[in-house]
Structure formats: C-alpha cells, structure tokens
Amino acid sequence: MKTALITGITGQDGMYLAEHLLSLGYRVYGMIRGQANPKRPQLERIIPNIELVEGDLLDQGSLIAAVEITGPDEVYNLGAISFVPLSWKQAELTADTTGLGVLRMLEAIRIVNKNIRFYQASSSEMFGKVRETPQSEQTPFHPRSPYGVAKTYGHYITVNYRESYGIYAVSGICFNHESPRRGLEFVTRKISNAVARIKLGKQRELLLGNLDAKRDWGFAGDYVKAMHLMLQQDEPEDYVIATGKTHSVLDFVQQAFGRVGLDWREYVRTDPKFMRPAEVELLVGDPSKAERKLGWRATTSFEELVAMMVEADLALERRQRD
Numbered sequence: 001m002k003t004a005l006i007t008g009i010t011g012q013d014g015m016y017l018a019e020h021l022l023s024l025g026y027r028v029y030g031m032i033r034g035q036a037n038p039k040r041p042q043l044e045r046i047i048p049n050i051e052l053v054e055g056d057l058l059d060q061g062s063l064i065a066a067v068e069i070t071g072p073d074e075v076y077n078l079g080a081i082s083f084v085p086l087s088w089k090q091a092e093l094t095a096d097t098t099g100l101g102v103l104r105m106l107e108a109i110r111i112v113n114k115n116i117r118f119y120q121a122s123s124s125e126m127f128g129k130v131r132e133t134p135q136s137e138q139t140p141f142h143p144r145s146p147y148g149v150a151k152t153y154g155h156y157i158t159v160n161y162r163e164s165y166g167i168y169a170v171s172g173i174c175f176n177h178e179s180p181r182r183g184l185e186f187v188t189r190k191i192s193n194a195v196a197r198i199k200l201g202k203q204r205e206l207l208l209g210n211l212d213a214k215r216d217w218g219f220a221g222d223y224v225k226a227m228h229l230m231l232q233q234d235e236p237e238d239y240v241i242a243t244g245k246t247h248s249v250l251d252f253v254q255q256a257f258g259r260v261g262l263d264w265r266e267y268v269r270t271d272p273k274f275m276r277p278a279e280v281e282l283l284v285g286d287p288s289k290a291e292r293k294l295g296w297r298a299t300t301s302f303e304e305l306v307a308m309m310v311e312a313d314l315a316l317e318r319r320q321r322d
C-alpha cells in the first residue's frame with residue numbers, strides 16, 4: 001500500500017485527489033492548518049477514510065514533522081493562496097505561502113527522505129500575458145499577478161530541486177478546473193450559484209467584472225487523475241494539463257443561464273470593482289504531451305461542466321433556506 005501526503009486537503013483539488021487515491025488503495029494523509037480549522041468536520045464527513053496531520057506551509061518545522069510522521073511515498077503540494085485578486089491585496093503572504101511554501105516542502109523532503117516523489121500544483125497563470133497560443137510546456141512565462149509570480153517561483157524551485165538533488169519532483173501546469181466544490185469566489189461557481197439562486201427567487205442580479213476574459217475550463221475530477229499519473233512515470237517531467245478549448249466568461253454566463261431557461265441580459269451587470277489591475281486575457285492549453293505520455297485527456301466537456309455546476313447549486317440552494 002502506498003502512502004500519500006496532500007497539502008491543501010480542504011480545497012477543491014485536495015478533496016478530489018484524496019478520493020481518487022483512496023479508490024486506488026492508497027493510505028492518504030491530508031495536511032490541515034490552524035487550531036480549529038472550520039472545514040475539518042465537513043472534510044471528515046465527506047471523506048471518512050482520510051487521516052489528518054497538522055502543518056502549515058509557512059512553518060518549516062511543521063512540514064518536516066508532517067513528512068516524518070506520515071512517511072509518504074508521494075507528496076502532492078496543493079496548498080496555496082489560490083485566489084488571484086487576493087494576491088494583489090496580500091502580495092507578501094501570497095509570495096510566502098504560494099511561492100516559498102514550495103521551497104519549504106521541498107526542503108522537508110530533502111531533509112527527511114529524498115526518495116519521496118513530489119507533485120507541485122503549477123498554474124497556467126504563469127503564462128499570463130501569453131507569448132503564444134496554445135500554451136505548451138515550452139511557452140515562456142509572463143505572469144500578471146503576484147499569485148502568478150509566486151507560482152512561477154514554485155515552478156522553478158521544483159525544477160531546481162529535481163536538477164540539484166535528483167528528487168523526483170514535477171509540476172503539473174494546470175489550466176482552470178472547476179466543479180461543484182469550487183470556492184464561491186471564483187467566477188464559474190459565482191455564476192452557477194447565482195443562476196441557481198436567481199432561478200429560485202433568492203437573488204435578483206449578478207455583478208461581474210471582465211466578461212471577455214477567456215479560459216480553458218475543465219473538470220477538477222479529471223485533473224487530479226493527471227496529478228497522480230505524473231508521479232508514476234519512469235522520468236520526472238512537467239506537463240500541461242488542459243482541455244485544449246477556450247471559452248469567455250460571457251460564454252459561461254450564457255450557458256449557465258440558458259440551462260435554467262433564463263435570459264442572462266436581465267440579471268447580469270458589470271461592476272468595476274471586479275476588474276483586475278492586470279488581466280490575463282486568454283488561456284488555452286496544449287495538452288498533447290499529457291495525452292501522448294500519460295495517456296490522459298479531459299473527459300468532461302464545457303457544456304457538461306456548466307450543467308454539472310448549475311444542477312449541483314440548484315440542489316444545494318433548494319436544501320438551504322435563505
């Protein structure tokens with residue numbers, strides 16, 4: 001039986017990855033932070049077989065202890081400040097958590113056991129102001145937010161520990177992936193939840209920022225399978241994980257409102273407060289390396305993803321009173 005340690009266990013990807021690894025027969029430890037993390041009870045209810053260990057990406061000693069206590073074969077570093085707008089407001093915390101947190105986990109592995117395989121959650125945000133389309137493993141980075149800059153540091157320090165110490169350390173350069181578990185602050189879930197609430201008469205309008213931005217949106221449940229596959233190869237390499245298709249925020253809006261038979265123009269307004277100091281206008285990934293070498297491909301279409309999220313939010317909002 002293999003053992004995995006996952007940081008970011010309370011997040012969207014952490015939960016899907018834990019479920020996937022448990023289904024493969026892994027022993028799964030999730031690293032949880034804080035003295036009374038409010039997400040802990042829900043996590044333990046949804047994934048009863050998860051084992052939790054305390055630790056924080058800001059605390060080197062806690063990471064060394066977490067790795068020593070759990071004795072993992074594989075570490076998946078999914079923990080981060082992951083919301084791009086927050087990274088302008090708390091740039092230093094983002095650099096510390098999303099950037100230096102990667103270094104601290106790599107140091108824990110180097111000190112405790114260099115044979116542990118390491119996955120880093122890199123991001124298409126590193127491409128930022130894109131130099132070419134579609135974006136592949138060879139596309140140069142030009143991050144546009146403190147988050148993107150921090151992820152770029154995390155990406156290169158992972159390459160560096162692979163090259164310096166021979167650690168099996170890899171990055172998945174994941175494009176946007178969503179699900180009913182996506183945080184309400186991200187645009188897809190903000191839209192799907194608002195559509196459900198408007199349909200049920202609980203909300204009157206939806207305020208959004210840039211409707212023209214384009215993203216390569218996939219389903220998180222598909223993407224965590226690629227993360228696992230990346231740690232099962234003979235050679236450690238980085239991979240772009242994407243669907244290869246792009247849609248605008250407006251496409252998502254139209255699809256989501258259409259799903260419940262409403263005309264989006266009656267409900268959606270733009271508000272400058274949701275515009276960003278520097279925007280990433282277009283992302284679309286080239287997943288051909290992952291398809292060729294990992295045998296991985298996204299299986300959920302854009303239309304299926306929108307439908308899944310709207311239906312889940314309708315069910316959730318019907319259960320909740322306000």
Ligand code: NAP
Binds near residue numbers: 175
């Ligand atoms: P998410 O839902 O925002 O989850 C972030 C996780 O990081 C939470 O579990 C959070 O724990 C944890 N965390 C925050 N600060 C921490 C700290 N100081 N120490 C330890 N853990 C900390 O993110 P996600 O969507 O699952 O994404 C997973 C990873 O993939 C992130 O690194 C993200 O940047 C990256 N990524 C995501 C996408 C995407 O489209 N989803 C695409 C590319 C890359 P708390 O509950 O305690 O706050």
Ligand code: G4F
Binds near residue numbers: 185275
């Ligand atoms: O959903 P978003 O906040 O995701 P964003 O910024 O693309 O970042 C996500 O994907 C990255 C991978 O590329 C991850 F690394 C990162 O951790 C995160 O998971 O915004 C998507 C787009 C942006 O262009 C934004 O300007 O939607 C636009 N948008 C328009 N109105 C909005 C809104 N975004 C949010 N969050 N809220 C709005 O009201």
